[in-house]
Amino acid sequence: MSGNQLIANGLPRDVKEEEIQALFTDAGHPIGSMELHPDKGIAYLYMEGSGEAARQAMNGKLLKGRPMRVQSGSARS
Known part of the structure; x- marks a missing residue:
């Protein structure tokens, strides 16, 4: 598992990548x-920079009125 991979959970079902x-x-x-x-309300993210810094900054941020849960992780194969 790389340090720049994150999982964002709790996303609204109508969210767009953009x-x-x-x-x-x-x-x-x-x-x-x-x-x-x-x-599923989930996104696997591959960060350009530090995944840990992004996780700390973005965990709990609101997206369309819903708090995201951002954690370290990697996509399932």
């Missing part, structure tokens, strides 16, 4: 790539 990308980028944590599963 909205997640903008939220993280505006906070100074650009996402390199993403696997979004809106039907």
Whole structure:
């Protein structure tokens, strides 16, 4: 597991990749790539920078009125 991979849970089912990308980028944590599963309310994020710094900054942030749970992790194969 790499230190720049995160899992975002608790996402609204109507969220778009662009909205997640903008939220993280505006906070100074650009996402390199993403696997979004809106039907499950989860996204696997591959950060361009420190995953730990992004996790600390973004955990609990609101997205469309819902708090995200951001944790270290990696996508399932």
